[in-house]
Amino acid sequence: MLKKTLILVLLLFFLKANAEKFLSEIEIETLNPLPGKVTPLFFGSFIEFIKNYMNGPFGMTAQELVDRGFDMEYKYSTGIAYPWKSLSLDSAEGNWSLIQGGFNKRGKYSQYMERTNALGTFGIYQHIFLTDSTANDFYIYFKGDQSVNEVILTLYDSSFNNKLYTVSLGKPDSGWRKSSVTIPYLPGRNYAFLALTIIGVGSVELDESSFMAQNNVSGVRNEHYKFFKDLKPGILRYPGGCFADLTAAHWEYGIGKIDQRTSPNLCYEEISQRLDFGTDELIEFCRLIGAEPHLTVNFANGTPAEAAAWVEYCNGDTNTKYGAMRAANGHPEPYNVKYWEVGNEQYVDSINMAKRYLLYYDAMKTVDSSIIIMIDGNIWKGFDYYNALMGVAGSKVDIYGWHHGNVSDKSDELSYHLHFISGPIVYVEICLTNVFKWLTDSSFYPKTKQGSTEWWSIHEPGWVNDVRSWNMETAYVDALNLHVYMRNPESFVLAERTTFVESGILISRYDTVSQKRRVFAGAPYYSSMLMSNHSGNTSYPLDIMSPTFDVPEDKFPWSPKNVKWLDAVATSTDDTLFLSVVNRHSSDTSGTLISFDFIPDSMNTVVYELSSPNYLDRNSPSEPYKIVPKSKTINFKKYYDFLPNSFTILAFPRSEINGVDDNSSELIFGLYISPNPFEDEIMIRSVNSFELNYEFYLFDLLGNLVKNVSITGLYDYYSLNTSDLCPGPYTLKISNGKKVINKLLIKI
Template sequence: MKVYTIPLLIVALLAVVSPQSIAQQSQGLFTFEKSNNAGAKVDIYPKDKAKNPISRYLYAKFAEHLVRDVYGGAWAQILDNPGFEGWKYFTGREYSWIGQRYGQYAKLAGMPDAKVKESTNRNVTPWWFDRNIAPWWLAYGSGNVVYKLDTDSFNSELAQKITVNSLKSQQAGVFQAIYLPLHREQNYTLSFYARSILPLKLNIAINKVAEGKYVLAEGNVKVGTKDWKRYVLKLKIRKRVKNGTLLMLSIGLSKPGTVWLDQMALFPDDNVKGFDADVVRFTRKSRLSMLRFPGGNFVSGYHWKDGVGPRDKRPTRMNRPWDMIESNQVGTDEWMAFCKAVGAEPLIVVNAGNGTPEEAAEWVQYCNGGVDTKYGALRAKNGHPKPYNVVYWELGNELWGRWQIGFTTPEKYAERYRKFYEAMTAVDPNIKTIANGQSLKWNAPLVQKDADILRSVSLHTLVGGGTSKYSDPTDVFESLMAFTFSYADELRALGAQMAKRVKDPRIAITELQIFTNKPNLPNNQTLSEALFYSGILNTSIRLDGLVEIITHSALVNHAGGLVKAREIVYPNPVYFARTLYSLQSGTIPVRINVDSPMYTSSGKYSPITEVPYLDAIAMVNNDDNELNLILTNRNPRKTLSTRVVLHDFNPVKNVRIKTLTGKSYMARNGWENPTEVKLQDSSLQIKGKELNYSVPANSIVLLTFTRK
């Protein structure tokens, strides 16, 4: 990730931008001038069109196997550690998550305050930590009961062994504290592998915490074989509970016996090819154009063959970049199913960190090869005889960064890129590759040595890292907004460097977000991210096709996009910004002149003077009968009275409007209030070719005009 730090927020631009007015520089069809009053004016000339239509891949997203973007996010499976693996996989961030979950459980269960506090205290061994029970799982019941993490497993390393010698309670076994998406689904399927020495009955139930008699669903499974066997149980929730209520899934014995458990999964029945129905619905509704996966830093240690074949037999690995477990339940075929379900083009990032060109070429063959090829045949064996025909492939992730597995020098990467390119295109010459790009210095050897095979370079733009929590929020906000306007100079410089040797060069911004990560400052969960994203999009649109792709970070529970909390999925404000751009019909930018009040982003930040408060872009559709004007008011406090003048375009009276705004640039949604910030539809009547419109502070407004 390229992190633009504060106070060096604009440090990457200093080589190409001097501290001057950038607003008054004409950008081809797009001109910004300082207004002489507090209002703004926008003149639109639809006859003057850009040479190239914009790419719909500007409205794309990025997903990575980190935190809860995939597992506990896009993936619908409910349980944590479904493979009952051991504690070596849970020493990092997941250790803290376990403490948070069971801190909630302890409070609901009426445990002493000391146990609640102990749950998240890393200086003591917490009450929920037991070397004999798999992480995320706890024992319940009393008696002579022995637990063991046994190496006699169905898959990977360990299984949970439970031996009940005698009971003092009705049952004993293991349970996990869970949330369920009961706002939309009451039917669930539990599957697992089990074996036993003698026949026995497993009792399975879903209860409310601390209310064992309040049974929401229950059933039993008879286990009667020494060999591993898969069992499936349907569970129907028959009682109502409040959304976001912590529940318990328990699996236990009511009589003496020994059972081994492994590879347990709990899916809501409305899952879409294994993915969360709400995530699929929101993503499809927003008309996602492209999805980049599986990373991110993750991919530099990822080996794609771990993630294909029967899910129950895939190996468990350590996700080294993010210090967490990787079950490989979501792999190539799952991601391709998701892309199909939401209508998105896949962009696959290959492991150019500790991977090899041969491995990457085999991945291309798995995705695109016929059934008469080795890996095309493997794909068919896995249930997918038709090739996926994946076009876009990114060759590594951030290999210029010292945090990256396999990081290297610019010169060595140029050599690595050629080896990967040649191996992959030998399998499929029709693929389009994206090289790891970043700065002028890093890109120079690529352009010098690989110009004949170079078409596009990636750029990761994460702005605001290192910002002090004591910074003034409005100063940070205005600096972030200024960055989006000045960003054009960095993009032009990178494009000009490539154009000297590369025919028709392109840039793919494959990671993008505000990176302050401070709850009291503008961050990727707030309306600020939507306004920031709008600015980056507008800047990219003005560059006449130089930027071919923007995969904004990220899909679920990572940066800005969708959030899944307590199994409730809701959008961040930036989701609505991307939806607004993606659903509007405009594809061809047209000439626009903007007169706007301006401000200076200076103080302790790199100075950029005369930044327009009003950003604007105008586009016509392919049939030239619809004009879409997007206005973004970056003023943190004031509504902008704006006069819009259409030239050579006679509209019908009705103007359709979509507005995204909030109480401030810090406005955000939450699982208990998921619609605090959302798109609002309205309309107005235009007389002739002019209208006056008040653009709210901190807002994005889409005005759609239809030609008579």
């Protein structure tokens, strides 16, 4: 067989290779594309209001103040909103209390401060981070006694001895007034204490404040915006996750004027998850980064009517109740949100869940029948759960959504590493295949497709401080996961990677070395970024030959055997064929022969490579760019060395790729090329006698030109003498001056 011949030649070619290189082969069948299409939806993201990943100084949104509406309380009454603190310097006296209501009609409290003497400095403060490369905008609403001369904003250093900047916000009125100031950027200053103080004896009431860097993009931190823009997620899931089903996740809490949003809006962790990044802000952000919005409606604490109202707010015209509400909020044109999901991980009672899902489906489709609605399915409970759920709801499910995680222990033992880079990946492919079979066997496919609306890669125990998931190992596990989706495009239509939650995509931390807040990407971010930017919509079958490894059986419930060190997927656009390859070997390079249905002579190929010497290497606040992609252009000739611990994409120009099968009777430019295999000559015959004008180039396996013939004139046939050539595979490149076709031939 051709494959054995190629491997034999490769072995001879690599005789000088040492023990740090193993041999592999990848065959790409470009003439037989897989059914279905790989779309940008395969490279989606998932953002969620959980912990401080959306709000707060380390969140995606650019608001630096925590509890900007003064609506949170300390566990023990202090009279001060949490996490603000009292400020009383140099014998200043007074008192603080929280007052029900305030300027924000949907806020719980306002902050009251009463100063009883004229000594020292009196007020409140909290710690904030500064962006030292841009100015900041601040505003606050306040009212108070006429005896108060003015309200002062001051930025102090950590000692409270040095004022970095101070500005008057003006004198209070008896009614609410807004005071806005711009604070110039302070070179070298990365954090400060922001204090609000009063001059003069008397009282003031504070509500709704804001401190944001001017380089924010529609309320999103500039660093996050840039990362998402480069990531190019095809779809963005919002607002959860677990959060989507909480009492804090009613969508109307996140619309309307920004200073009239529901606050504090506590989630189950007793953390304020104020929806300043609400529906309108999400849509604007999605448009800026080129993503489809995906909205998850509240199943556990919401109602079908509430979900239908959200659909109407997004998609209804202005003569509907909620469409008019959207227009009143400044957005008269419908958003036309296409993708909707009912709840998050409702896995307890499949029958009742399915019955209630149908109420949501009918209510939402009544508003807009064109939307695509996903049920939140389950793969961990197997066919029985699927069968019960779909037996009730199946006829009204557009996408069977499911979640999965690539999870392993944090142990440094090699066996845990081998399990992490194989077991979960094998499992998810089995799950995907099973769901496709279930959908097909129950006749729901092709109406119902499948997708993973939440997936992640983490190390247990716990995910809050899982710094190991920022490393190179997780980067190529993510790439392997994406490979699974991309080689199954017939039924699989979308995937959304968890962006935060310590899963290695986007991380915000305080760097003790530089004393700055760092927003940086973990190594896994770059896997998704490379794939979303350098993949095509047509996927091809591959044949991979590679050495294998086994996972020890004694430690893991899922321990695959004969796992190939090399994994790959091939896709193409109209002008480029992309080969995505993971070498999961920790120390050895893979010397790899890459062949198509033909072997091109040579190609100027762009290489995108993500690698690191040790799979535990990771990006960190002090080394945020330790692992980043590198690109180069090479003259590709048949093989490539894939580094250990690497994820690589080779981009071949399709202008030099013209797939041809090896049937010797096929016409090429009106010519028959035979025989194949050949011995001492290659016969080139025309269908009819006519004047030919062709160039023929014959290359050996290593890309060396061994024959070059120009045929011009009137011919019935032409004999190309090959008696001087050694047995083996050759590529015949045929050009008619307008187009080039390559044909694989074998000499025996």
